[in-house]
Amino acid sequence: MTRFTIHDLAGIIDTRAASGGDGSYTRKLLDKGAEHCAKKFGEEAVEAVIAAVENDRNHLIAESADVLFHLLVLLKSRGITIEEVEATLAQRTSMSGLEEKASRKRD
Numbered sequence: 468m469t470r471f472t473i474h475d476l477a478g479i480i481d482t483r484a485a486s487g488g489d490g491s492y493t494r495k496l497l498d499k500g501a502e503h504c505a506k507k508f509g510e511e512a513v514e515a516v517i518a519a520v521e522n523d524r525n526h527l528i529a530e531s532a533d534v535l536f537h538l539l540v541l542l543k544s545r546g547i548t549i550e551e552v553e554a555t556l557a558q559r560t561s562m563s564g565l566e567e568k569a570s571r572k573r574d
């Protein structure tokens with residue numbers, strides 16, 4: 468099976484964002500603006516939290532897919548690419564999570 472990555476999904480979202488839009492849920496979200504995209508992302512995140520607390524494995528996987536899709540749409544609505552997020556993650560690989568947390572308090 469060909470591996471489908473978050474980059475593939477980001478590419479589809481880019482294509483939908485550039486398209487006319489009839490029939491595209493992505494386009495519908497983007498047309499409603501960043502605040503609406505943020506609200507949808509928040510709703511999906513809460514649904515993932517509930518699935519995790521209930522220890523519902525399949526539901527958590529499905530909700531995680533929704534969260535990732537809606538995060539990518541939210542980033543797109545604010546002109547941020549997944550590569551920029553990855554660059555931030557890459558910078559953090561030079562320190563432990565606890566060091567990174569402490570560095571935020573110093574900022």
Ligand SMILES: N=c1c2ncn([C@@H]3O[C@H](COP(=O)(O)OP(=O)(O)OP(=O)(O)O)[C@@H](O)[C@H]3O)c2ncn1[C@@H]1O[C@H](COP(=O)(O)O)[C@@H](O)[C@H]1O
Pocket residue numbers: 476479480483490491492493494507510532533536537
């Ligand atoms: N990965 C996803 C994806 N994950 C979740 N969702 C949608 O996100 C929504 C989340 O569920 P909700 O119950 O909150 O949504 P809803 O009540 O139907 O939505 P609203 O009317 O409230 O906005 C569902 O409608 C899901 O279908 C997605 N919609 C699209 N994609 C991908 O995006 C691609 C482009 O989609 P279109 O833009 O529609 O062509 C698709 O080919 C898929 O690969």
